[in-house]
Each structure stands twice: as structure tokens, then as C-alpha cells.
Amino acid sequence: MVTAVAVTGLRKSYGEREAVRGVDFTVEQGEVFALLGPNGAGKTTTLEILEGFRARDGGHVEVLGHDPGDPAHGRVLREQIGLVLQNMTAEPYLTVRESVLRHAGYYARPRPADEVIALVGLEEQAGSRAKDLSGGQQRRLDLALGVVGDPRLLFLDEPTTGFDPEARRAAWDVVRRLRDGGTTIVLTTHYMDEAQALADSVAVIAGGRIVSTGTPATLGGRDSAGSRISFTLPPGTEPADVPLPLDTVAPGRVTAVVTEPTAALHRLTGWALERGTPLAGLTVERPTLEDVYLDLTATRDDEPEAAAPVRPRRRRRPERSRA
Numbered sequence: 001m002v003t004a005v006a007v008t009g010l011r012k013s014y015g016e017r018e019a020v021r022g023v024d025f026t027v028e029q030g031e032v033f034a035l036l037g038p039n040g041a042g043k044t045t046t047l048e049i050l051e052g053f054r055a056r057d058g059g060h061v062e063v064l065g066h067d068p069g070d071p072a073h074g075r076v077l078r079e080q081i082g083l084v085l086q087n088m089t090a091e092p093y094l095t096v097r098e099s100v101l102r103h104a105g106y107y108a109r110p111r112p113a114d115e116v117i118a119l120v121g122l123e124e125q126a127g128s129r130a131k132d133l134s135g136g137q138q139r140r141l142d143l144a145l146g147v148v149g150d151p152r153l154l155f156l157d158e159p160t161t162g163f164d165p166e167a168r169r170a171a172w173d174v175v176r177r178l179r180d181g182g183t184t185i186v187l188t189t190h191y192m193d194e195a196q197a198l199a200d201s202v203a204v205i206a207g208g209r210i211v212s213t214g215t216p217a218t219l220g221g222r223d224s225a226g227s228r229i230s231f232t233l234p235p236g237t238e239p240a241d242v243p244l245p246l247d248t249v250a251p252g253r254v255t256a257v258v259t260e261p262t263a264a265l266h267r268l269t270g271w272a273l274e275r276g277t278p279l280a281g282l283t284v285e286r287p288t289l290e291d292v293y294l295d296l297t298a299t300r301d302d303e304p305e306a307a308a309p310v311r312p313r314r315r316r317r318p319e320r321s322r323a
């Protein structure tokens with residue numbers, strides 16, 4: 001595998017505040033990598049350093065073989081990366097096609113404008129001014145501007161915040177098509193279903209430190225975590241009658257966490273059938289990515305950052321010079 005992004009010991013402070021405190025991760029070429037974390041965890045700061053818009057205080061960063069902190073590499077790198085930042089806005093009085101064409105002019109080898117407009121599903125709005133688009137359509141235009149340069153590496157900062165469910169699925173399809181076409185994608189998101197649906201690998205950042213890395217299926221030991229069997233206690237039955245060690249007993253409903261769900265269910269359903277009592281509301285669940293994420297990012301006493309107020313901030317599209 002070829003590494004697209006390598007980060008080791010990355011540090012960044014704003015005055016006294018340590019926003020990023022020794023972060024390590026790698027992104028392999030061709031994968032979708034999701035950086036997850038609560039508000040103020042250090043995601044945007046990390047992304048901005050990778051994009052070359054913010055200087056780091058320490059550590060080593062390599063993006064497509066270049067140091068984004070070295071101005072000599074900046075121009076080469078900007079030709080090869082695409083950005084979809086939070087709160088981007090296209091020129092309000094330009095049409096979709098005009099915006100895409102103008103942006104294409106910043107790159108040496110852009111994709112054809114109509115292909116990009118079709119990719120993001122804005123064919124019908126190609127002649128509409130940006131100011132007349134809906135919020136979701138404007139975000140699709142942001143995505144079009146991010147990919148028109150045919151980037152090898154695409155940064156997506158919360159790409160579907162504010163989308164309706166249908167628009168989110170459409171955006172996910174676009175991301176998958178880009179990945180299938182060979183683009184490496186680094187995204188941040190607060191939606192765990194988005195990370196589950198899109199990411200090949202994930203890193204969770206909390207209080208400026210990476211607290212876990214893995215795939216959506218394995219993060220935080222998710223694949224080896226116990227299964228939760230829950231059901232309503234049959235009438236006339238006591239918790240002690242149930243042939244499983246119960247973890248919680250709520251009024252009427254009981255739960256057992258087991259490592260061998262097949263054997264446990266066999267014992268439980270055999271017991272119920274023998275007694276002729278159905279197990280109402282029987283469910284078997286594995287921890288979701290969201291369960292694992294919430295465990296990993298639960299406020300820790302040693303992280304004053306986690307309790308600090310987060311200053312609202314808008315990320316603007318950086319100025320670009322023509323190639």
C-alpha cells in the first residue's frame with residue numbers, strides 16, 4: 001500500500017491552549033479515512049495543517065510526499081488536493097456552470113465541467129445562480145468545486161451537515177464514486193452512520209489526542225465486544241429462573257451481555273420453549289459504531305479541553321492563484 005498522508009507527533013497550540021497534542025495517523029492511497037471527534041477535539045486544526053493553511057508547532061506531516069508546511073511545496077500540493085470546507089459559499093451571482101468553469105481555470109488538468117456537474121447531480125440547476133440554490137444544492141456545488149481539479153486527495157470537512165436524508169445518500173454515492181475512481185478521501189463527520197457507510201478506516205480524536213484507530217467494524221474492540229440480548233421477562237418468571245447471567249433488570253425487561261450469542265440464545269430459547277412462554281421483544285444487538293465512539297470520547301477528568309467552551313469559527317475557502 002502507498003501512504004497518501006503520514007502524520008507523526010503533530011502538535012499545535014493557540015496561546016496556552018494545546019489544540020493538538022501529539023497526533024499520529026496514516027491514510028493509505030485510495031481509501032476513505034474518517035477523522036471523528038467531538039466539538040473542539042482538534043479535527044479542523046489537524047485538517048488545516050494537512051491542507052497547508054495552518055502552521056504546526058511540532059511533529060512531522062507528509063501529504064502526497066510533500067510537507068504542506070513548506071511554502072516551496074505548496075503550489076505542487078494545491079494542484080493535487082481538493083477541499084470542501086465547512087460554510088463554503090460559491091460566488092452568489094455566478095451560475096453553477098460559471099462557478100465550476102471558473103474554478104476549473106485554477107488547475108492545469110481539470111475535469112470537464114459538465115462531467116462534474118453531473119457527478120454531483122446539479123444538471124438541472126447548471127444555469128441557476130448560486131444564490132438561488134437550496135442549502136443542500138449549494139453544498140453539492142461546494143463538492144463540485146472541490147473535485148473539478150481532479151484531485152488525488154480530497155478533504156471533506158463535515159460534507160453532509162444540514163442535508164436531508166436523500167441528499168446525504170446522494171452525497172455518499174458521490175464519495176463512493178470518487179473513491180472507486182482512485183481518489184483518496186479524508187473526511188470529518190459527526191454522523192457515525194456516515195463513517196460506517198463510507199470509511200475504510202477511522203481515527204477518533206478527543207482532547208487533541210488520537211484515542212483509537214481502526215476500521216468501522218473493529219474500532220475500540222467493537223468486533224470482539226459482547227452481544228446484548230434483551231427480552232421481556234415472561235409473566236410468572238423471576239430473573240433468577242433465566243439460564244443466563246443477567247446484567248440489567250429493568251421493570252419487566254432484562255438484558256444479558258454475552259460473548260457467545262449463538263450458544264446463549266440456544267440455551268435461552270430452549271428454556272422458553274420448554275416452559276411454553278414466548279420471549280416478547282427479544283433483540284440481539286452488537287455495539288454500534290456510535291456506542292463505541294461515545295465510550296471512547298466520554299469526558300475524561302484529565303482532559304480540561306473537553307469541558308472548555310468551543311469558540312464558533314467559520315472556515316473560508318482559501319484564495320487560490322491560477323496554475
Ligand SMILES: Nc1ncnc2c1ncn2[C@@H]1O[C@H](COP(=O)(O)OP(=O)(O)OP(=O)(O)O)[C@@H](O)[C@H]1O
Binds near residue numbers: 038
Ligand atoms: N484560531 C484559533 N484561535 C484560538 N483557538 C482556536 C483556534 N482554532 C481552534 N481553536 C481551539 O482549538 C481547539 C480545537 O479546535 P478545532 O476547530 O480544531 O476542533 P474541531 O474538532 O474541528 O471542532 P468542531 O467539531 O467543533 O469543528 C478548540 O478548543 C478551539 O476553540
